[in-house]
Amino acid sequence: MLLAIAAATTTLTLGLAIHGVASDPFQSSRETTAGPDVTAVIMPDPEGGAVDPAVLDGLTGADGVVDHSGPYPVAGATLTHGDRTMDVQAVGRDTEPAAVDRPAVTDGDWVRGGGVVVEAAFAEATGLQVGDPVTLAGRSFEVAGIAVTTALVPYPWTTCLVHCVLGQLPEGMRSAPGAVREPGTVWLTVTDVEEIASGPLSYVSYLKLADPDDAQAFVDAHNQDQPGAPRLEPWQHTFEQVTHLERNSQRVLTTGGWLLGILAVASVAVLVGGRMADQTQRVGLLKAVGATPGLVAAILLTAHVAVALLASAAGLVAGRLTAPLLSERTPGLIGAAGDPALTLRTIAIVTAVALGVAVTATLVPAIRSARTSTVDALNDAARPPRRVGWLVALSSRLPVALLIALRVAGRRPRRVALSIASMTVTVSGVVAAMAANAQLAAQPILDADTETQRLGELLLIITVTLIALAAVNTIVVTWATVLDVRHASALTRALGATPAQLSAGLSFAQVLPAFVGAVLGVGGGLVLYTAVDPDEVPLPPVWWLAALVPGVMLAVAALTAVPARLAARRPVAPLLQAELA
Amino acid sequence: MSSILSTRGLTRTYGDGESLVRAVDGVDLDVAAGETVAVMGPSGCGKSTLLHLVGGLDRASGGEIHLAGRRVDQLTERALARLRRTDVGFVFQAFHLMDELTVIENVELPALLAGRSPRAARARATELLRRVGLDAKGDALPTALSGGQRQRVAVARALSNEPVLVLADEPTGNLDSAATLDVLRLFEDLHEAGQTLVIVTHDERIAATADRLISMRDGAFVDETRLTGGTTGHLGALAGLEG
Numbered sequence: 001m002l003l004a005i006a007a008a009t010t011t012l013t014l015g016l017a018i019h020g021v022a023s024d025p026f027q028s029s030r031e032t033t034a035g036p037d038v039t040a041v042i043m044p045d046p047e048g049g050a051v052d053p054a055v056l057d058g059l060t061g062a063d064g065v066v067d068h069s070g071p072y073p074v075a076g077a078t079l080t081h082g083d084r085t086m087d088v089q090a091v092g093r094d095t096e097p098a099a100v101d102r103p104a105v106t107d108g109d110w111v112r113g114g115g116v117v118v119e120a121a122f123a124e125a126t127g128l129q130v131g132d133p134v135t136l137a138g139r140s141f142e143v144a145g146i147a148v149t150t151a152l153v154p155y156p157w158t159t160c161l162v163h164c165v166l167g168q169l170p171e172g173m174r175s176a177p178g179a180v181r182e183p184g185t186v187w188l189t190v191t192d193v194e195e196i197a198s199g200p201l202s203y204v205s206y207l208k209l210a211d212p213d214d215a216q217a218f219v220d221a222h223n224q225d226q227p228g229a230p231r232l233e234p235w236q237h238t239f240e241q242v243t244h245l246e247r248n249s250q251r252v253l254t255t256g257g258w259l260l261g262i263l264a265v266a267s268v269a270v271l272v273g274g275r276m277a278d279q280t281q282r283v284g285l286l287k288a289v290g291a292t293p294g295l296v297a298a299i300l301l302t303a304h305v306a307v308a309l310l311a312s313a314a315g316l317v318a319g320r321l322t323a324p325l326l327s328e329r330t331p332g333l334i335g336a337a338g339d340p341a342l343t344l345r346t347i348a349i350v351t352a353v354a355l356g357v358a359v360t361a362t363l364v365p366a367i368r369s370a371r372t373s374t375v376d377a378l379n380d381a382a383r384p385p386r387r388v389g390w391l392v393a394l395s396s397r398l399p400v401a402l403l404i405a406l407r408v409a410g411r412r413p414r415r416v417a418l419s420i421a422s423m424t425v426t427v428s429g430v431v432a433a434m435a436a437n438a439q440l441a442a443q444p445i446l447d448a449d450t451e452t453q454r455l456g457e458l459l460l461i462i463t464v465t466l467i468a469l470a471a472v473n474t475i476v477v478t479w480a481t482v483l484d485v486r487h488a489s490a491l492t493r494a495l496g497a498t499p500a501q502l503s504a505g506l507s508f509a510q511v512l513p514a515f516v517g518a519v520l521g522v523g524g525g526l527v528l529y530t531a532v533d534p535d536e537v538p539l540p541p542v543w544w545l546a547a548l549v550p551g552v553m554l555a556v557a558a559l560t561a562v563p564a565r566l567a568a569r570r571p572v573a574p575l576l577q578a579e580l581a
Numbered sequence: 582m583s584s585i586l587s588t589r590g591l592t593r594t595y596g597d598g599e600s601l602v603r604a605v606d607g608v609d610l611d612v613a614a615g616e617t618v619a620v621m622g623p624s625g626c627g628k629s630t631l632l633h634l635v636g637g638l639d640r641a642s643g644g645e646i647h648l649a650g651r652r653v654d655q656l657t658e659r660a661l662a663r664l665r666r667t668d669v670g671f672v673f674q675a676f677h678l679m680d681e682l683t684v685i686e687n688v689e690l691p692a693l694l695a696g697r698s699p700r701a702a703r704a705r706a707t708e709l710l711r712r713v714g715l716d717a718k719g720d721a722l723p724t725a726l727s728g729g730q731r732q733r734v735a736v737a738r739a740l741s742n743e744p745v746l747v748l749a750d751e752p753t754g755n756l757d758s759a760a761t762l763d764v765l766r767l768f769e770d771l772h773e774a775g776q777t778l779v780i781v782t783h784d785e786r787i788a789a790t791a792d793r794l795i796s797m798r799d800g801a802f803v804d805e806t807r808l809t810g811g812t813t814g815h816l817g818a819l820a821g822l823e824g
């Protein structure tokens with residue numbers, strides 16, 4: 001019971017911890033870096049000709065602007081590190097912190113002459129580290145630091161401050177002369193940028209507004225669609241771009257957390273059922289030696305509460321240690337999609353569930369024992385099976401294995417409902433993950449898009465966890481069923497069923513609910529994903545969905561084969577004699 | 582008269598070395614077609630084990646079992662299942678009815694397991710319930726029946742596939758006197774219809790109705806008596822059950 005509750009509470013902790021992962025790394029990063037409300041860029045004409053940075057000065061005095069920094073020069077360049085060559089946009093900055101946009105240095109120092117600071121996501125994708133020698137436009141530099149900014153979208157979907165190309169150009173379009181491809185961002189001193197520039201510079205200014213919510217209106221009012229005019233972008237644009245995958249991660253974590261939590265409760269329900277059956281004879285023994293039902297409850301409760309508290313503590317620790325695997329830090333921002341936290345709420349829920357299991361597993365048999373005779377309790381009289389008449393009638397028309405399967409399933413409708421629910425939840429999660437993967441596969445992707453890769457890994461981990469928990473549930477339910485029907489199984493064999501027929505019947509008894517659960521889960525998964533992400537309609541390949549249902553049935557058949565086979569080969573005579581013992 | 586069932590040197594042991602137990606120890610048994618044989622003995626003498634061996638519910642440690650002209654002690658589990666399905670019917674002391682099935686569903690179950698059509702299985706079950714006097718109880722659940730009625734249902738179920746041999750293990754062990762008389766009468770009917778019966782019992786009233794009485798002790802046959810009154814005579818008076 002200790003291990004069983006610990007396993008369930010670990011899963012529940014995991015679910016609750018990652019469900020609580022909803023912090024907003026962009027906002028915290030924006031506050032830390034004094035992120036601008038509006039970014040204004042002016043780029044030179046691709047055909048040549050310098051731009052006047054004074055054009056940007058007109059914006060700094062506009063209504064609503066309370067602070068600004070820049071204009072800063074920006075040059076496109078080629079960065080060489082060892083054998084690797086990458087395009088970058090080099091932004092010239094003062095060595096002193098600016099009023100608006102102060103990139104937060106996460107490693108090393110801020111810019112200095114001959115020292116380059118690399119944007120964090122770019123550094124992570126390329127492996128650049130503080131102290132690395134690099135060459136920019138043929139001139140040697142040293143990586144002075146790594147920094148995070150919210151003034152632009154991190155690598156690889158960088159906000160272009162110079163003419164640049166991200167991903168594949170649409171057919172028929174040509175890139176501007178001198179445009180850089182998929183650039184990372186680096187900061188240098190203004191002097192260094194001016195020295196490495198091979199052509200006219202771009203300029204960028206960062207504006208702080210009195211009310212950040214007015215950023216879009218400010219941009220609408222001041223954006224001019226004409227050559228030589230500055231291009232303005234509100235902070236919300238950066239936020240949308242930065243948090244697009246981040247929000248997807250949060251959705252995956254939140255939804256995965258709920259699904260894992262539901263499966264954990266299903267496991268607990270199976271455990272409680274098994275535990276209650278185990279307790280019957282023990283309660284009878286206590287009554288036989290003179291214990292009142294109240295005393296019986298007190299004795300069992302004391303023992304099990306201690307076990308439950310120990311198990312919940314183990315589950316909380318294990319869940320907390322496992323949760324970070326599902327929620328790694330996102331490069332390019334300070335913080336993460338969420339560092340999973342062991343909140344008081346999580347601790348309270350997990351402990352309450354563990355105690356609930358112990359109390360239920362204790363009190364119900366105690367109350368039952370009060371209502372039944374001591375002799376019956378001592379005999380460990382089996383819980384009478386349910387009768388589902390239509391199922392019995394239907395089974396008469398089927399082959400022997402299916403006849404056995406339907407009748408076994410019909411004896412315990414609640415257990416069947418639990419199996420269906422468990423499989424529906426699992427398959428829903430798997431289908432939702434497949435839909436998300438299909439969506440990821442369909443969108444343009446850059447080689448260095450670590451965010452998308454991370455999301456894919458996250459989906460994989462949650463899917464594997466869901467499947468593992470469902471597999472455990474299937475095995476537990478199968479064992480519970482095998483034990484529950486051991487007398488009926490022996491009788492069925494005595495009446496002429498072969499071991500193979502009985503084994504197949506016991507296995508089918510689990511496969512049939514799995515089939516129903518899988519069918520419901522396929523629909524449920526698509527509904528789930530559409531509900532979680534209504535903006536983007538995903539559709540995994542149809543053959544994936546079509547293969548999922550038989551795949552689930554095969555997997556359940558394989559999982560149940562061993563316990564079913566063992567049960568079908570038990571000697572018949574001792575089981576039939578046991579009722580007389 | 583030819584033997585339906587014969588065993589030679591039938592042995593069933595448990596454990597080994599000093600803890601070796603000979604539950605059945607070199608039993609030779611012949612049962613003729615249509616004969617009723619009662620096996621008596623104290624609890625633990627091996628009579629139920631003998632029945633399980635003969636019926637293919639347990640595996641012999643040694644010796645031979647021949648049923649309906651073929652050797653069955655070396656059959657595979659699958660073949661033994663077929664044997665139980667077609668050639669043997671069991672009646673247990675604890676009835677072993679399935680509580681979630683109605684009376685008629687219990688009786689038709691062996692026929693369904695044998696692959697008969699649902700219609701044929703139901704027709705056979707209906708006929709058997711009429712034969713045991715429970716045709717009005719077909720839709721009842723076993724829990725709604727008395728002990729004697731449940732055992733009559735069990736007998737009907739044992740006859741479902743027209744077995745050549747019915748094995749009854751303490752069929753009246755859980756019954757009161759009136760119910761015991763009911764079951765005795767039923768066995769008498771079966772005997773008169775030519776059904777071969779082997780009944781394990783420690784109830785002398787049951788044993789007295791057989792054609793032959795075998796006493797068993799420590800796994801071996803120690804005495805054999807041919808009864809002339811048997812089920813052909815005045816059953817109730819002989820069994821001392823009629824008032």
